[in-house]
Amino acid sequence: MIRIILAEDQRMLRGALGSLLDLEDDIEVIGQADNGEEALKLIHELKPDVCLMDIEMPLLTGLDIAEQLQMAKSSCKVIILTTFARPGYFERAVKAEVHGYLLKDGSSDDLAQSIRNVMAGKREMAPELIFGAFKEKNPLSERECEILRLASSGKTSNEIAASLFLSHGTVRNYLSEIMGKLEVKSRIEAIKLAEDKGWL
Amino acid sequence: MIRIILAEDQRMLRGALGSLLDLEDDIEVIGQADNGEEALKLIHELKPDVCLMDIEMPLLTGLDIAEQLQMAKSSCKVIILTTFARPGYFERAVKAEVHGYLLKDGSSDDLAQSIRNVMAGKREMAPELIFGAFKEKNPLSERECEILRLASSGKTSNEIAASLFLSHGTVRNYLSEIMGKLEVKSRIEAIKLAEDKGWL
DNA sequence: TTCAAAACATGACACTTGTCACCTGCAAGT
DNA sequence: ACTTGCAGGTGACAAGTGTCATGTTTTGAA
Numbered sequence: 001m002i003r004i005i006l007a008e009d010q011r012m013l014r015g016a017l018g019s020l021l022d023l024e025d026d027i028e029v030i031g032q033a034d035n036g037e038e039a040l041k042l043i044h045e046l047k048p049d050v051c052l053m054d055i056e057m058p059l060l061t062g063l064d065i066a067e068q069l070q071m072a073k074s075s076c077k078v079i080i081l082t083t084f085a086r087p088g089y090f091e092r093a094v095k096a097e098v099h100g101y102l103l104k105d106g107s108s109d110d111l112a113q114s115i116r117n118v119m120a121g122k123r124e125m126a127p128e129l130i131f132g133a134f135k136e137k138n139p140l141s142e143r144e145c146e147i148l149r150l151a152s153s154g155k156t157s158n159e160i161a162a163s164l165f166l167s168h169g170t171v172r173n174y175l176s177e178i179m180g181k182l183e184v185k186s187r188i189e190a191i192k193l194a195e196d197k198g199w200l
Numbered sequence: 201m202i203r204i205i206l207a208e209d210q211r212m213l214r215g216a217l218g219s220l221l222d223l224e225d226d227i228e229v230i231g232q233a234d235n236g237e238e239a240l241k242l243i244h245e246l247k248p249d250v251c252l253m254d255i256e257m258p259l260l261t262g263l264d265i266a267e268q269l270q271m272a273k274s275s276c277k278v279i280i281l282t283t284f285a286r287p288g289y290f291e292r293a294v295k296a297e298v299h300g301y302l303l304k305d306g307s308s309d310d311l312a313q314s315i316r317n318v319m320a321g322k323r324e325m326a327p328e329l330i331f332g333a334f335k336e337k338n339p340l341s342e343r344e345c346e347i348l349r350l351a352s353s354g355k356t357s358n359e360i361a362a363s364l365f366l367s368h369g370t371v372r373n374y375l376s377e378i379m380g381k382l383e384v385k386s387r388i389e390a391i392k393l394a395e396d397k398g399w400l
Numbered sequence: 401t402t403c404a405a406a407a408c409a410t411g412a413c414a415c416t417t418g419t420c421a422c423c424t425g426c427a428a429g430t
Numbered sequence: 431a432c433t434t435g436c437a438g439g440t441g442a443c444a445a446g447t448g449t450c451a452t453g454t455t456t457t458g459a460a
Contacts, residue, residue: 010283015308016216083210108215143437154389156416168416170438176418186446187417188388189354341406356446368446370408376448386416387447 002119005031005046007039007053007062008081013104017052017111024112036060040068043076050099050115055082055089063089066096077118086198088138090129100124138199139181147174149200152191202319205231205246207239207253207262208281213304217252217311224312236260240268243276250299250315255282255289263289266296277318284398290329300324338399339381347374349400352391 004021006029008014018029031046033039035058043051043065053062066078079100080093093101099118102111103126114124140148150160157175161168175187182190194200204221206229208214218229231246233239235258243251243265253262266278279300280293293301299318302311303326314324340348350360357375361368375387382390394400 010304012281012304012306012308012311013213013216016213016220019220019308020216081212104210104212106212108212108219111212141436151388152392154384154386154392156386158416166437167439169440172417172419173439174437176420179418184354185418186354186356188351188391191388192352192354343407358446366407367409369410372447372449373409374407376450379448385448 002027002050002115003030003046003048004028004050004052004115005033005039005042005048007033007036007042007051007057007065009034009054009057017108020108021112021115027112027115034058036062036065040065043069043074048076050077050079050118052079052081052115055080055084063092063096066093066098070096079115079118079124084198085126085128088198088200091138101129102126103128138197140178140194140199144174144178144181145194145199147171148178148187148190148194151175151187152195152200202227202250202315203230203246203248204228204250204252204315205233205239205242205248207233207236207242207251207257207265209234209254209257217308220308221312221315227312227315234258236262236265240265243269243274248276250277250279250318252279252281252315255280255284263292263296266293266298270296279315279318279324289398301329302326303328338397340378340394340399344374344378344381345394345399347371348378348387348390348394351375351387352395352400 004027006014006018008017011034014032014034018032021027022029030048031042033042037059039051039053039057040060042048053065055062062080062082066080069076069078077099078096079102080098081102081104082089083104085103090101100114100123102114102124106126117124138145146164147160150163155163157171158168160166161171164171175190179185179187179190182193184190184193204227206214206218208217211234214232214234218232221227222229230248231242233242237259239251239253239257240260242248251265253265255262262280262282266280269276269278277299278296279302280298281302281304282289283304290301300314300323302314302324306326317324338345346364347360350363355363357371358368360366361371364371375390379385379387379390382393384390384393
């Protein structure tokens with residue numbers, strides 16, 4: 001019997017998947033969470049074989065959890081189930097050595113089989129990702145990301161400078177550099193593009 | 201037997217709900233669509249008792265379809281199933297006299313019963329909406345929305361002015377007005393907030 | 401009819417943004 | 431030892447942005 005927990009903040013999908021997976025003879029849903037912290041707690045308490053997680057959840061993202069489990073050398077296998085085929089997310093998931101990365105755009109019929117494959121030691125990656133994976137990787141450095149993140153929250157150059165203890169000229173240089181790399185003309189476009197690609 | 205069709209562009213959710221509903225003795229899923237035009241075609245061809253639709257779908261939104269069915273005085277009952285509790289969407293759905301407006305954040309267990317209630321002539325509205333419906337309505341006028349939309353795409357004041365045949369001073373006045381109404385200090389924050397609330 | 405709101409406009413002012421050229425210091429690689 | 435690249439910096443300039451006061455015109459509701 002494969003014991004799994006589900007972490008997904010959209011109740012309708014979580015409930016539906018939970019019911020469906022429970023119908024399988026060899027799969028048992030032993031816990032469900034609608035946020036990251038709850039999910040992590042359940043994993044520690046219940047020691048499931050597999051956890052099926054969304055990425056964007058309240059409190060803690062699925063990727064955060066995957067990284068923590070990797071560091072703790074947990075035996076719980078991780079399958080990410082998300083809407084987003086963002087290269088940034090996928091890259092991070094691969095680094096965290098997740099056992100599966102599936103898209104919500106995929107078929108629900110294949111889900112149970114994917115879980116079985118993962119239990120058998122295979123890795124299940126949505127085909128869309130393997131091909132398009134590193135075609136577009138994040139051209140921004142750590143620092144540049146940090147600055148763009150702050151800009152995206154609506155901060156002005158001066159405020160960004162203050163919170164990073166930089167001069168405002170430096171901040172503007174970074175933003176200029178970022179816009180150059182992203183081939184856009186304003187910080188607003190840069191923010192849109194970076195958020196879109198999941199680089200933020 | 202209640203004959204229904206499902207229209208939802210996220211395959212995983214549509215598949216899962218389809219399988220679940222088909223397990224009910226008195227419900228039969230006779231068609232599924234992943235875009236609005238396909239859904240409308242199916243409704244005309246198969247004459248289902250109920251159609252369960254998302255709002256944001258390719259080609260045609262669920263609200264567009266609901267309005268068309270209302271005009272055509274179709275006997276097919278419409279249930280909207282969406283992520284968004286946006287007052288704007290809900291208002292439009294009510295005007296289109298939909299029979300149900302449920303949230304993807306609701307329980308999947310209640311779905312079948314909601315469908316039965318709708319067939320029995322009741323209306324099923326997510327409680328979150330009835331109460332919070334008009335608490336926070338869009339403070340921006342049509343024109344202001346239009347300008348903020350253009351700003352959100354990264355256009356400068358001058359570019360917005362050009363595309364609307366206004367002077368750039370007028371555009372800046374609007375943006376200033378918008379930021380005042382939204383109580384923020386920059387257009388970036390205004391964009392974030394408006395997108396967040398679904399006013400865009 | 402009258403009044404208020406929305407839409408549109410101008411000009412002026414201070415500040416922010418984006419660009420550029422040019423500078424230092426430091427930590428890899430080769 | 432030397433180059434390269436990242437991080438950080440300066441100063442100057444043009445353009446864009448946000449604010450204000452002050453108008454006109456149109457339009458819909460009381």
